[in-house]
Amino acid sequence: MKQVLVDMDGVLADVYAQFIRLEKEKTGTILSPESLIGKKEAHAFPHYETHVTSSGFFRTAPIIPGSVKGLEYLNNKYDVLIVSSATEFPDSLKEKLDWLNEHYPFISWQQMIFCGKKDSIKGDIMIDDHPKNLDAFPGRRIIFTQPHNAQVENPSYERVSTWEEICTIL
């Protein structure tokens, strides 16, 4: 059975919606998704650091639409591992685990990996929004569209923008 590495932020967790909500709360400004295109998250959101290090940021993030049904489909067909960059933000670890348990209860603790970088995780297929993770991965690379990667073109990627598309190609 093939092993699929599934990213959290930007693939399961709608961190852009979370950032936009928090920026609005903090400054009153509503950032349009279009204004964020091509910018790294740390540059796109003026208070990025404040948000990601604030209690509850990861725990209360909304899910990407379709991801529950989509991930359950993958989980029945492949060996699924959730692989998330998390050790940079120590408080995110438990928040991410609790969040996974709440929204995707069919994913067991044995299927979770929280790391600093992903280039030492084995798999056949990677679904991620960050080119740096995909570029270091020797298997099949699926890029999930987010504003920061929308302009990236790489013939080694398969691009998807929804979980329905993931389920169509996998």
Next chain:
Amino acid sequence: MKQVLVDMDGVLADVYAQFIRLEKEKTGTILSPESLIGKKEAHAFPHYETHVTSSGFFRTAPIIPGSVKGLEYLNNKYDVLIVSSATEFPDSLKEKLDWLNEHYPFISWQQMIFCGKKDSIKGDIMIDDHPKNLDAFPGRRIIFTQPHNAQVENPSYERVSTWEEICTIL
């Protein structure tokens, strides 16, 4: 540069000393290391579950003697990744990260992996006290002696009992 996967519990963290201390606090009984030989930790310690799920268990564990100097030596010579089974116990995640930062400040967050099982982590050399982790590893297998594995004989393992021995063979 070769990549070395270093386990935490039983290799860096002296969890046996921690279990023995907590059993004594709880019951007054001092368990001798000899009485623990050949038993899995969950069977060797009557209140295993209580201990590992209690706040501070991993955060306050003593270090294995020689591990600071030894790990620093490895870190200067190899690509070191700390790979720890942690997602079974959600509260252990941050405790383990804080513990690593306190005792081994030369290890960065990029070098930490907290997972459920270790069979998807790439490396050339694994140092672990659990045969189940070593058996799934295709590289060089170094078993760190702890009471539960003291009677295990496997010609594919190199056995060490101290960090000084690790530094001699690596």
